[in-house]
Amino acid sequence: xxxxxxxxxxxxxxxxxxxxxxxxxxxxxxxxxxxxxxxxxxxxxxxxxxxxxxxxxxxxxxx
Numbered sequence: 339x340x341x342x343x344x345x346x347x348x349x350x351x352x353x354x355x356x357x358x359x360x361x362x363x364x365x366x367x368x369x370x371x372x373x374x375x376x377x378x379x380x381x382x383x384x385x386x387x388x389x390x391x392x393x394x395x396x397x398x399x400x401x
Contacts, residue, residue: 360384
């Protein structure tokens with residue numbers, strides 16, 4: 339039986355060319371109109387996502 343990628347998990351992450359994992363900052367889905375523009379744009383930036391190798395291999399086996 340082959341391993342499958344966890345699709346719900348993989349859609350939230352981006353894997354860079356060098357193998358780093360980047361995710362979105364939490365808490366910026368809605369209600370952003372009252373925030374300042376700089377804070378709104380800061381929510382679009384990616385955040386480095388740290389995960390150990392064993393859970394990474396279970397969730398993203400083909401990276």
